[in-house]
Amino acid sequence: MAFVCCYQVKQPNQMTVEEFKAWLRGFDGDQDGRISREELKEALQSLRIWFGGWKARQVMKEADMDRNGHLDNDNEIEKLVTYAQQNLHMKIYQH
Secondary structure (H helix, E strand, O other): OOOOOOOOOOOOOEEEHHHHHHHHHOOOOOOOOOEEHHHHHHHHHHOOOOOHHHHHHHHHHHHOOOOOOEEOOHHHHHHHHHHHHHHOOOEEEOO
């Protein structure tokens, strides 16, 4: 005998920019207000994106403008949003 449980979940890869930022803050494990490559890797893996570690490294190369190892300002987060839209096929839109 099998039990089946069904529930509706909003697609995690379809969200507004503000929802995306809030979702990303959920992976800020040390609560320092910055996203490290390891935290970004966890976020990507939660979406079941293949090669999350490699893609996190690629994002950091492109978005971490001051090369401090963290995404920690609005410009860098905007670059992450653009990368996610173009390369990770996420649908992130303005209100």
